[in-house]
Amino acid sequence: MQHDEVAERVRQVIRAAGVSQREFARRMVIDPSKLSRSLGGTRRFTTAELARVADIADVDAGWLLGSATEHGAAPVRQADAPPTDVRPRRARNTAAASPAADSGRPLQIVRQTVRLIAEQGFHSVRVADIAEACGTSTAAIHYHFPGRDELLEAAARWCMDEDTARRAAGTADTDHAGDELRLLIELQTPYTPQQRRQWSVWLDLWAEAARSTAVGELHVEYYRQWRDTVAEVIRRGIAQQVFRPVDPETAALGLTALIDGLASQVLATTPGEPGTSAEDMHAALLGHVDATLTAR
Numbered sequence: 001m002q003h004d005e006v007a008e009r010v011r012q013v014i015r016a017a018g019v020s021q022r023e024f025a026r027r028m029v030i031d032p033s034k035l036s037r038s039l040g041g042t043r044r045f046t047t048a049e050l051a052r053v054a055d056i057a058d059v060d061a062g063w064l065l066g067s068a069t070e071h072g073a074a075p076v077r078q079a080d081a082p083p084t085d086v087r088p089r090r091a092r093n094t095a096a097a098s099p100a101a102d103s104g105r106p107l108q109i110v111r112q113t114v115r116l117i118a119e120q121g122f123h124s125v126r127v128a129d130i131a132e133a134c135g136t137s138t139a140a141i142h143y144h145f146p147g148r149d150e151l152l153e154a155a156a157r158w159c160m161d162e163d164t165a166r167r168a169a170g171t172a173d174t175d176h177a178g179d180e181l182r183l184l185i186e187l188q189t190p191y192t193p194q195q196r197r198q199w200s201v202w203l204d205l206w207a208e209a210a211r212s213t214a215v216g217e218l219h220v221e222y223y224r225q226w227r228d229t230v231a232e233v234i235r236r237g238i239a240q241q242v243f244r245p246v247d248p249e250t251a252a253l254g255l256t257a258l259i260d261g262l263a264s265q266v267l268a269t270t271p272g273e274p275g276t277s278a279e280d281m282h283a284a285l286l287g288h289v290d291a292t293l294t295a296r
Contacts, residue, residue: 205219
């Protein structure tokens with residue numbers, strides 16, 4: 001399919017979502033200028049980016065790529081979005097079984113990839129392992145993600161978006177900046193097995209970010225957003241006079257770095273054994289906030 005046709009279908013998705021192009025870029029964890037260039041034809045969407053579009057808007061990746069048949073899968077219109085000509089994702093008539101017809105599965109592939117990375121580490125995960133976990137063929141995996149780099153990028157995007165959404169949901173009903181910062185700290189502390197798995201994936205992605213330009217760019221963009229979130233909470237706390245008049249950006253940099261360092265120590269400690277526990281991490285972070293930020 002021609003790139004301008006792919007771009008037009010992504011535009012349809014953005015219109016159906018009823019959000020601005022900048023907001024859609026934020027949901028993709030991509031720089032708005034990159035989305036703009038891709039929509040304008042001066043840059044091509046990567047496979048991982050198109051999978052992310054499919055995930056966010058609940059559309060079929062094959063439809064975005066033009067591989068679905070006329071009666072095949074296509075986007076779902078969001079309930080609050082304006083009417084468009086996009087068609088329901090799950091239609092009754094679909095194409096015959098083939099990698100192209102199996103185009104509605106990128107999210108399943110990404111989720112299973114994330115699970116396997118958490119359990120085995122990225123470099124121990126084979127495409128055949130992912131195919132087996134998804135109950136599909138390696139050809140179907142390669143249809144969506146030609147190589148391991150594309151899979152890693154898609155997994156990184158999914159983890160980043162899940163983390164962002166979880167934080168937003170966990171702090172949605174909180175107006176007090178001090179309470180919100182403490183909630184953010186609690187959400188970042190790996191208490192449960194699921195949280196430990198998520199942090200295990202993060203540690204693997206950090207290592208890859210040092211070697212992979214694509215993942216490194218994602219890492220930079222995600223941490224910019226994460227630090228901006230923390231800095232904005234600190235800034236509101238200063239205005240509410242619950243925090244001292246510190247520099248928000250510098251304070252956010254120090255706090256997020258401390259979260260990462262302590263989490264890596266928790267992951268290196270077997271639960272119940274001597275070392276740094278999740279409770280130790282949580283207490284240390286709250287102590288840091290009280291010592292450096294809380295107004296006296």
